[in-house]
Structures are given as C-alpha cells and as structure tokens.
Amino acid sequence: MYSVILLGTGNLAQHLFDAFISAPNVKIEQVYGRNAEKLKRFQPQVATCSIPSEIKDADVYIIAVKDDAIVQVAEHLSSKKGIVVHTSGAKEMDCIPIPNRGVFYPLQTFTEGKPLDFKDIPVCLEVKQDSSLQLLQALAQEVSGRVYQIDSEQRKKLHLAAVFVNNFTNHLYHIGEDICQKEGLSFSLLQPLIQETAKKILEISPIEAQTGPARRGDDQSIKSHLSLLKNQKHVELYTLFSEAIKKVYEEKL
Numbered sequence: 001m002y003s004v005i006l007l008g009t010g011n012l013a014q015h016l017f018d019a020f021i022s023a024p025n026v027k028i029e030q031v032y033g034r035n036a037e038k039l040k041r042f043q044p045q046v047a048t049c050s051i052p053s054e055i056k057d058a059d060v061y062i063i064a065v066k067d068d069a070i071v072q073v074a075e076h077l078s079s080k081k082g083i084v085v086h087t088s089g090a091k092e093m094d095c096i097p098i099p100n101r102g103v104f105y106p107l108q109t110f111t112e113g114k115p116l117d118f119k120d121i122p123v124c125l126e127v128k129q130d131s132s133l134q135l136l137q138a139l140a141q142e143v144s145g146r147v148y149q150i151d152s153e154q155r156k157k158l159h160l161a162a163v164f165v166n167n168f169t170n171h172l173y174h175i176g177e178d179i180c181q182k183e184g185l186s187f188s189l190l191q192p193l194i195q196e197t198a199k200k201i202l203e204i205s206p207i208e209a210q211t212g213p214a215r216r217g218d219d220q221s222i223k224s225h226l227s228l229l230k231n232q233k234h235v236e237l238y239t240l241f242s243e244a245i246k247k248v249y250e251e252k253l
C-alpha cells in the first residue's frame, strides 16, 4: 500500500484525488490546503488539514499548487522522509529544496467538475534519487497505463508543445465562438469540424492534415477574411498564422 498526501485543493488536486481514491493499492493519508472551505470536498473520505505542522507522514507528497507556490509549500515538508514531488510541466525538479524530490506531471488539461479517465493520461516522472523511482513508478501505474521517465529539460519542451496544441488552440476556439456569436450563429456548427481536426491527426501528421486558404495560397480569400475582422488582435493573429502556414508549404505552392 502506498500512502500519499496531496497538497493543494484546485483543479489537478481534485482529479488526482478522484483517481487515487479508487486505486486499490493507494491510501490518501491526508489532503492539505490553505482554504478550509475547499477542503470540505475531500472531508467525507479522508483527513484534511490547513496547518502545515499538522501534515502527517507518508510515502509520497504530491504538491499540486500553483507553480509560484511550489517552493513555499515544499518548505513545510523539509523534515519528512517520503519523496516530495510537484506536478508542474514548467518548473524544474530542482526547485524543490529537499533531497528526496521528484516530479509527477500528468500531461492533460484538468478542469474542476469535468471528470476524466486517468488511465489514458501520460504521467511524466522524474526523480532525484534513483532509489525513489520504483515507488513513484508503481504509484503512477496505479492510476495510469502511460507512465514515462522524462527529465526537466524535456518536460519543459513538452509543456511548451502542450501550450501550442492546447492553450493556443483553445484560444482560437474562443475567437471562433466570438465571431459566430456576433453573427447570431451557433458555435455548435463548428463542433464537427473541431472534432474531425483533432481525430485526423491520430492517423496522419499535422503537416499532411492542413487545409485552408493559407495552405492553398488563396490570397483573395485571405484578403476577404481580413476585411471582415474588426478586432485588431484577431487581424494580427490571422496574418501571423497565415504567414506561418504559407511558409511551411511555400515550396509546394
């Protein structure tokens, strides 16, 4: 049985809690959070605390707080024997000021109240002390079928790639929704297109999957789209993306 303490009560902490609570060989010893109201969600099932000196002993401490607070929270764990890991894609492992440290980074977008099946989520692990690797791997395998060892430099690049494919794409959905709403059109009209775009790259590479005016070099259509945009930021983004796409395919045009 692996004993775990979760530190944090936000999006990821809630998803980790739901995954670990039903794992047969994991015991969530405690959830730590500074906000007593948010701890209520966990209280029917496990012990909670909001005072650092009351944090219990465990095999693994998982810090799932905002990136800028990781060090501050880790400092409460300096006398603990278990491994202390953070869950961030962007922060290096060595930011944790404790010898037995590591990273447990689940590569997915987690939102409160939006359940996910953890078993398909890649979990990227890193440890400072080799002796802790087996424990962290076994813990990750309790919830995920996709566990990888990835160092801090690679993880930062992975996170960078994730920002492009998730955060930026989602912002583009937002712009699409805004354009539809202003025309009284339902955003749901675009949903089959969004789904097919995501499905397609499971079978062919993004470079093969690209379509549209910039790939074809249809400059008149590009001009016409630009003339329809009223928001200057959207004009800049449209121009930037069209130029970037054109550059990729220009030899073929």
Ligand SMILES: NC(=O)c1ccc[n+]([C@@H]2O[C@H](COP(=O)([O-])OP(=O)(O)OC[C@H]3O[C@@H](n4cnc5c(N)ncnc54)[C@H](OP(=O)(O)O)[C@@H]3O)[C@@H](O)[C@H]2O)c1
Pocket: 008, 009, 010, 011, 012, 013, 033, 034, 035, 038, 063, 064, 065, 066, 067, 069, 072, 073, 087, 088, 089, 090, 105, 106, 107, 108, 109, 110, 111
């Ligand atoms: N969400 C994702 O999709 C995702 C995916 C992979 C990895 N991660 C990583 O998971 C970690 C948590 O992200 P999240 O999305 O769960 O964030 P979140 O929903 O914004 O939750 C942040 C948590 O941090 C706590 N916190 C902030 N400052 C604190 C401090 N000084 N001391 C103690 N607790 C503090 C917050 O407590 P209060 O409620 O009291 O403010 C809250 O519990 C981050 O390192 C992030 O990079 C997130």
